[in-house]
Amino acid sequence: MATLADVARRSGVSVMTASRVLSGRGPASASARDAVTQAADELGYVPNAVARGLRNSRTGTVALVISDIQNSFYSAVAKAAEKGLGAHGLNLTIASSNEDAQRERDILQAIQAMRADALLITPTEHNGDHLQRLAQHGLPIVQLDRSVPGSDIRRVLLDNAGAAWRAVTHLTEHGHRRIALVGGPERITTGAERASGARNAARQAGAELLVAEAASYLHEGTRPAVEEAIDWGPTALIAGNNIVLETCMDVLLERGIDVPTALSLVAFDDLPWLRWTPAPITALRQPIAQMTTAAVSMLFTDPDSDGVERRFPAELVERASVRRITTAS
């Protein structure tokens, strides 16, 4: 592969002049400019980003660490991140932790090794100190969707409590008095905040609330919680994230429970297919693209300038999966 030295030789100038012409910094005569550009064209010269990265200690790569690229939430994040970074001329490296803290540590080490310029992460709950260490090395880090409790690393989050409050209130306003929420593990911030927002709303409305806690964000881990919630016999069910929602759909189908006649349903996270179920599903829509864009631009602002946390509200999209209950008192 052609190097800068090859280009310089062919165009009859020094390596430095070639470098200046091609990088566009520093002065260069018109004739040098022409000769170098032409030689570079003819040789198909493509600068070596590895050498450049070593020299400049900036690689032009940003790492995105998520738990599962196949989860639609994260693929939406990946898409928005790639778009936002592309506008800055940066590349994106993606790694999935699969909710495995050890794997996440390995990934963080690999990211440190490859000298990524910045890190966007939806962290598991265990690696706060590792993140902190990376941050101390001067790596710009922004947490997205979730955050490690008690860390001062910047983050862009949903207003989880508010969203859950909204969902429960929507249900109580429709006459529901026995509501179940199947959420993620409460050791993860999204799980805890959504549970707490739901509890507040239920207390205010004087409704009963069961919070069933899924053991993990993997399908196997959610089924017991979903079954527990349904067995409890609520009139309405809130699926606390899209993994839980899928499990709910399976269980409801297996048991022949009709939505909304037998059970009302609200989903966290809006997805195209929610429109195509027998009763289109009411959902809380998260502004994923905006959140990601905000996180990306936060990466490039002074860590001390803005606040450490930014929250986005969810929007309730009403469809047909919530039935109005008239109390037959």
Add this chain to the structure above:
Amino acid sequence: MATLADVARRSGVSVMTASRVLSGRGPASASARDAVTQAADELGYVPNAVARGLRNSRTGTVALVISDIQNSFYSAVAKAAEKGLGAHGLNLTIASSNEDAQRERDILQAIQAMRADALLITPTEHNGDHLQRLAQHGLPIVQLDRSVPGSDIRRVLLDNAGAAWRAVTHLTEHGHRRIALVGGPERITTGAERASGARNAARQAGAELLVAEAASYLHEGTRPAVEEAIDWGPTALIAGNNIVLETCMDVLLERGIDVPTALSLVAFDDLPWLRWTPAPITALRQPIAQMTTAAVSMLFTDPDSDGVERRFPAELVERASVRRITTAS
């Protein structure tokens, strides 16, 4: 950030000895081994992959170029690729072209600049020569899902013609005589091959077939073709890919067309939500994970040893969206 020189200094050995100990190649005494490992630990030394990449001209990074990470097909590919590469200790860089040939060219250039060790790509139809150029520079390339016509670059593909044949035959066996297929653009191999397989099957069964060609793989581009197909008044509709399927669902819903009473439906590509529609949708399941795994391992085998093309069959998953038509002759 600590360098090898720092580790060497702290442990009282030369840089070379430190290098040998930490990389595990070359001899080293037990005492040197201990001293170096301890110093590396204390300093939190993480090798600089950029420097290593420059020296060794191997970066340990594989690039994946797809058209849209948010498309479930490609996110499944990304997941399987990441898993397969992780087993080899390789990192994954993902870039989306959004079906834009110019953007794809820019991405290819960036990949060349970052000196990725290999490339996995679902190519647009236009950049065959660019791919060829990269291949000539010695970059291992495998095309996935689609291929550039007439190139000798290795590829892992679905048996598209066979799958489409299967879908049409399934419908004719259920008595359908007027079948519409909404496929991708025929300039893309998947579109062309699926159309041709469907035509064969229709001819063999003596059924009428309309192939409506979507202008692109973006939602806006598929709607006219879907409407054309439905207006034609078929008894059965085949959605040639998952983008088309989503558009179909929207149009059917808007028009109040019931599946399968008014129209039978077969989808290319199986997805969880197909089970949750009013009539669960019959689909051709592509072995995405296996195909991707095969593509990844093809990257690391001798280009001349195996064949240049590998095909995988799709499996027909029967559900409730295909109605049996009894001819009232």
Add this chain to the structure above:
DNA sequence: GCGCCGAATGGTAACGATACCACCTAGAAC
């Protein structure tokens, strides 16, 4: 005509790791 300025250019060193070679020592074989 002399000194000065800025544009243009080239040489050198450095980023951090490792391949290659040269060396040095201790032990084995004769």
Add this chain to the structure above:
DNA sequence: GTTCTAGGTGGTATCGTTACCATTCGGCGC
């Protein structure tokens, strides 16, 4: 005792690029 071997070790050059400095040259003002 001498030679040979092999394990252990360190020096040096190198990957491709760019920051920094030194040099040259033409033109301008006095």
